[in-house]
Each structure stands twice: as C-alpha cells, then as structure tokens.
Amino acid sequence: MKLALVRQKYTPFGGAERFVERALVALENQGVSVTLIARQWAVDVRREGIACNPFYLGRLWRDAGFARCVQRVVAGGDFDIVQSHERIPGCNLFRAGDGAHAAWLALRARREGPLGRWWLRWSPWHRYILNAETRMFRDPRLKAVICISRMVRDDIVRHFGVDAEKLHVIYNGLDLDDFHPGLALRHRRDVRAQLDVADDTPVFLYVGSGFARKGVATLIAAAAGMANPAAQFWIVGKDKHSVRYRRLAQRLGVGARFRFLGSQRDVRPYLGSADAFVLPTLYEPLSNAVLEALASGLPAIITDTCGAAELIRPGESGYVCAADDVAALARHLDALAVPGAAAGMRAAARASVAHLGIDAMTERLIALYRGLLPVERARL
Numbered sequence: 001m002k003l004a005l006v007r008q009k010y011t012p013f014g015g016a017e018r019f020v021e022r023a024l025v026a027l028e029n030q031g032v033s034v035t036l037i038a039r040q041w042a043v044d045v046r047r048e049g050i051a052c053n054p055f056y057l058g059r060l061w062r063d064a065g066f067a068r069c070v071q072r073v074v075a076g077g078d079f080d081i082v083q084s085h086e087r088i089p090g091c092n093l094f095r096a097g098d099g100a101h102a103a104w105l106a107l108r109a110r111r112e113g114p115l116g117r118w119w120l121r122w123s124p125w126h127r128y129i130l131n132a133e134t135r136m137f138r139d140p141r142l143k144a145v146i147c148i149s150r151m152v153r154d155d156i157v158r159h160f161g162v163d164a165e166k167l168h169v170i171y172n173g174l175d176l177d178d179f180h181p182g183l184a185l186r187h188r189r190d191v192r193a194q195l196d197v198a199d200d201t202p203v204f205l206y207v208g209s210g211f212a213r214k215g216v217a218t219l220i221a222a223a224a225g226m227a228n229p230a231a232q233f234w235i236v237g238k239d240k241h242s243v244r245y246r247r248l249a250q251r252l253g254v255g256a257r258f259r260f261l262g263s264q265r266d267v268r269p270y271l272g273s274a275d276a277f278v279l280p281t282l283y284e285p286l287s288n289a290v291l292e293a294l295a296s297g298l299p300a301i302i303t304d305t306c307g308a309a310e311l312i313r314p315g316e317s318g319y320v321c322a323a324d325d326v327a328a329l330a331r332h333l334d335a336l337a338v339p340g341a342a343a344g345m346r347a348a349a350r351a352s353v354a355h356l357g358i359d360a361m362t363e364r365l366i367a368l369y370r371g372l373l374p375v376e377r378a379r380l
C-alpha cells in the first residue's frame with residue numbers, strides 16, 4: 001500500500017503532528033509505504049520526500065503553486081491514499097486541522113466594519129482558500145475528513161453539506177506524561193519567585209501567538225472589569241503588535257497586572273505556576289494549549305467558538321463564554337480568582353482530557369486508515 005502525506009511544512013515531533021507521525025510509523029512497520037509531499041520538512045524526517053516548493057511571490061502564489069505541484073505528483077504517483085493537511089481538491093483524506101475557513105471568515109466579519117467586511121469578501125487570498133475548500137469538499141475522491149473537534153465537524157456540515165458519515169472526530173493526541181498536575185510541585189515556587197509573584201496571588205495563564213484572533217484585547221478589557229484587582233495575567237506568545245496591547249493594558253489601568261513573557265520553548269514551568277488558563281479566542285478549531293493546560297490541572301476559561309469548549313464542564317473544569325462577552329469573561333475570571341476555587345477544579349480539569357492520550361488517538365487514526373484501504377489490502 002502507498003500513502004502520500006501532503007503538508008506545506010512538516011514537523012513531525014512538534015504540536016498536533018506528533019500523533020499523526022506515530023500512526024504513520026505504525027503503518028510503515030506493517031508494510032505501508034509513506035511518501036511526504038511538502039515545501040519543506042524537518043531534517044529528522046527519515047522517509048521518502050518529494051519537494052513542491054514554488055518560488056515565493058506572496059502567500060496566494062505560494063499556496064496555489066503548491067497545490068498545483070501536489071496535484072501533478074499525485075496524478076503520477078499511484079497512491080492508494082492521499083492524506084492532505086492543506087485544502088487541495090483531489091485528496092482522499094483531509095485533516096481539518098485549521099477548521100473551516102468559511103466559518104472563521106463568518107465570525108471575523110461580525111467584528112469588522114463595512115470596509116473590513118468588503119476586504120474579507122473580495123481578498124484574492126481568502127477567495128482562493130474558500131474556492132479550494134469548496135472544491136475539495138465537493139470532490140467525489142474525498143472519502144473521509146479528520147475533524148479535530150465536534151465544532152469543526154458541525155462547521156463543515158453547515159457550510160458545505162458534507163455527508164456526516166465522511167466526518168470523523170479525532171482529537172489531537174496529548175502527551176499526558178509531559179503535561180500533568182505534578183508540574184506545580186516542580187515549578188510553582190521557583191517561577192513565582194523569579195517573577196516576584198506571591199504564592200497566594202491568583203495567576204491566569206494565556207498561551208498563543210496572534211493576539212488579535214486569540215482575544216488578548218478582550219482579556220485586557222475583562223481584567224479591567226474584574227471585582228478582584230489582585231489577579232495577574234501571564235501572556236506567553238508573540239505578536240508583531242504586542243506594544244499596542246501593553247499600551248491598552250496601561251490605558252485601562254491594568255498594565256501592572258499583565259506580564260508579556262514572549263514566546264517560550266517550554267510552557268510547562270508556566271503551566272505549573274499558574275492557577276488557571278484563559279483563551280478568549282474568536283475562532284480556534286481545538287487548541288493544543290487548552291488541552292495541555294487542562295492536562296496540567298488548570299481549569300480553563302474559553303469561548304464557545306473554540307473546539308476545546310466541548311471538553312469543559314462549566315463550573316467543574318472551567319467556564320465557557322461568547323468571544324465578545326467581556327462582562328461574562330470578567331465574571332468567570334473573578335470566580336476562579338476566589339481563594340481555593342481553581343485548586344478545587346484541578347482534578348476535574350485533568351479528567352476532562354484523560355481520554356486524549358497519544359496512544360489512544362493514534363489507534364483511532366490507524367483504524368481510520370484501515371477503513372479506507374481497498375478490501376484486499378485492509379488486513380494490516
């Protein structure tokens with residue numbers, strides 16, 4: 001059996017692709033030939049790769065050129081399964097790791113004025129992505145879609161009318177040994193001492209780059225509306241406009257309560273030192289950051305347009321609110337800032353993702369591959 005994996009940039013041991021890589025290795029051990037088709041891949045990838053790397057004239061040219069190259073390779077490759085992580089018509093299996101672009105644009109348009117909505121509608125890149133997405137979902141060669149949350153599945157049904165039998169919800173695999181409540185014992189005292197934060201100060205952790213989409217401005221506004229003025233917020237991530245957010249926090253009188261810590265190679269020390277996690281994102285198909293926080297025992301406050309919201313039991317492992325409801329976010333922050341409140345949810349937070357271990361999700365992915373094989377080749 002020959003399987004092609006399509007991804008513009010493939011990094012097998014980082015983020016959500018770790019468990020995909022495990023499934024591919026398991027298939028290779030059972031005689032499946034896996035070929036990577038990518039613009040670039042990590043140096044430690046030890047399998048056959050075919051480069052599709054068009055010269056760069058902007059992201060529209062890059063994405064369209066990559067898609068054309070992939071389609072040429074696939075046409076002459078005699079592959080049994082073509083799994084794409086990009087929106088390319090003609091694949092057999094699509095992993096919707098970025099959710100539905102149509103759903104994201106619809107949500108974003110609500111926040112834009114007339115000019116912004118006009119640009120979203122007529123932007124050449126957005127029009128290309130929407131067209132590619134529509135053609136891919138309507139292509140008869142598409143046999144299955146990996147949806148990384150039920151929210152993504154429902155978005156695809158609503159916007160494209162894809163047969164529900166083709167849609168398989170398989171969450172990102174989570175390393176439950178790396179992320180666990182014991183991180184608090186390992187890191188809390190030292191990290192708080194380094195940042196000069198008292199042990200009884202309520203600390204909310206945010207992790208994510210791209211502050212506009214992930215709601216940092218909303219978080220700052222909610223912090224300003226809290227009844228508890230002692231809570232601190234640690235912002236881990238990067239944004240080219242980070243200075244604007246610092247100024248916003250200063251203008252709203254909460255500048256001293258926000259720590260902008262930049263990108264961190266290892267977020268576990270901060271997960272072990274915070275009391276709760278917050279991500280007021282406008283749209284997030286799932287969020288590995290939320291999964292890792294829950295696994296580490298941090299109750300999470302997230303929005304109903306984040307796929308991970310379906311894992312939260314409000315009042316037990318966190319809270320869920322609308323992305324634009326600043327008042328509700330402030331109330332939830334105050335609820336978790338009460339002494340002992342976040343600590344009382346630690347066990348429930350961990351339990352909410354205990355079924356998402358890498359091995360369990362890998363087995364589900366392998367089972368999906370087997371179901372897509374020709375009958376005579378399905379006995380792996």
